[in-house]
Amino acid sequence: MAEPADRFDRCSVQATGRGDPMVGSAFPASRLLLVEQPGPWGRTGLLASRFDTAVAHRLVARLEAAGIRVVAIRRPGRHVADGARRWAAVDCRPDREQVTWGRFDQDRDLLELDVAAVLERPAGRSGEAGTGDTASDQPEYLVCAHGTHDACCAIRGRPVAAALEALRPGRVWECSHVGGDRFAANLLVLPAGLLYGRVQPEQVAGLVEITDRGVVDAGGLRGRVGFGSAEQAAMVLAHQRFPAAGWRDVRVTGADRSDPHRIVVALRVAGTEVRVQVHASQAPPQWLTCQAGAPGRAMVYAPTLLPA
Incomplete structure (x- = not known):
């Protein structure tokens, strides 16, 4: 098996040619902290950027221990932040979906931010008077453009981010690694937690339109973050079979893992009880x-x- 050598052998090209399945491949964290950090990112994102290294390590260690994923974000293109930067605490848990935005002046300010407390506020509630943070359930679009992690993410991600920014200015961010480099361009819609793969710039208008309606493009959906892989795969199938169902209409009600290779997931889809068997296996070795x-x-x- 030859090692990838040029753009025709890049992981996303090979994976598309092989038809690698994407379903069930979204990351398991349901809560995130987004940290605006313009400029270049190294392979480890915020930990290898112009953000204070010691502060970044403390922040990431503390939040990851609490199950909160830290993601670096920046505006599409070569935007340079002027003044305070933005942070966002994102909750993708069912019935709690919202993004709470705030601002910080110094990197160390984020060590004083009680992210868990922000995330535990009731849905729709902003901070107390004077705190300056605001909560919203409006869609935010994150496109992985983390080129130092994988070149495919930058090559395929940046045009998608630019196309989205033209349609939804101010609600689009390039972001650090979200997993599945070979599925680039990867698009994460928050706070729904819908992770799409192999997104092309010409698909962006359609994705924005259905996102505004609360429905899903099942053909490009990798999964919904915060759920196990089998549950994600079952939810993708439900959206394929019930295309009119919105992302809020598909609920996981249980899972039987007595056979780890054939997991049965129980769903409620717009009031209908559905059972999906998910066969889990390993693919052959690939780059x-x-x-x-x-x-x-x-x-x-x-x-x-x-x-039934």
């Missing part, structure tokens, strides 16, 4: 990222709708 030192084996999740 999964452009920077991989050796082939790896990805998990594959194949959902099947069970009879």
Whole structure:
């Protein structure tokens, strides 16, 4: 198996050619802290940027221990932040979906931010008077453009971010690694937590239109963050079979993992009870990222709708 050598052998090109399945591949964290950090990012994102290194390590360690994922963000293009930068605490948990925005002047200011407390506020509630943060459930679009993590993310992500910015100015961000480099361009819609893969610039207008209506493009959906891979795969299948169902209409009600290779997920889809069997297996060894030192084996999740 030859190592990828040029743009025709990049991981996203190979994965598309192989038809690598995407379903069930969104990350498991349901809560995030977005940190605006313009300029270049190293392979580890915020930890390898112009952000204070010691502060970044303390911040990431504390929040990851609480199950909160830290993601670096910046405006599309070569925007340079002037003055205070922005942070956002994002909750993707069912019935709690919202993004709470605030501002910070110095990197160390974020160590004083009680992110968990912000996330535990009731949905729709902003901070107390004088705190300056605001909560919203309006869609925000994050496109992975983390080129030092994988070149495919920058090559494919930046045009998608630019196309989105033209349609929804001020609600689009380039972001650091969200997983699945070979599925670039990767688009994360918040606070719904919908992670799309293989997004093309010409698809952006359609995605924005259906997002505004609260529905889903099941064909490009990798999964919904915060859920296990089998649950994500079952939800993707539900959206395929019930295309009129919005993302709020598909609910996980249970899962039987007695057979780890055939997981049965119970769903409620717009009031209808549905059961999906998800077959979990390992794919053959493949080059999964452009920077991989050796082939790896990805998990594959194949959902099947069970009879009522």
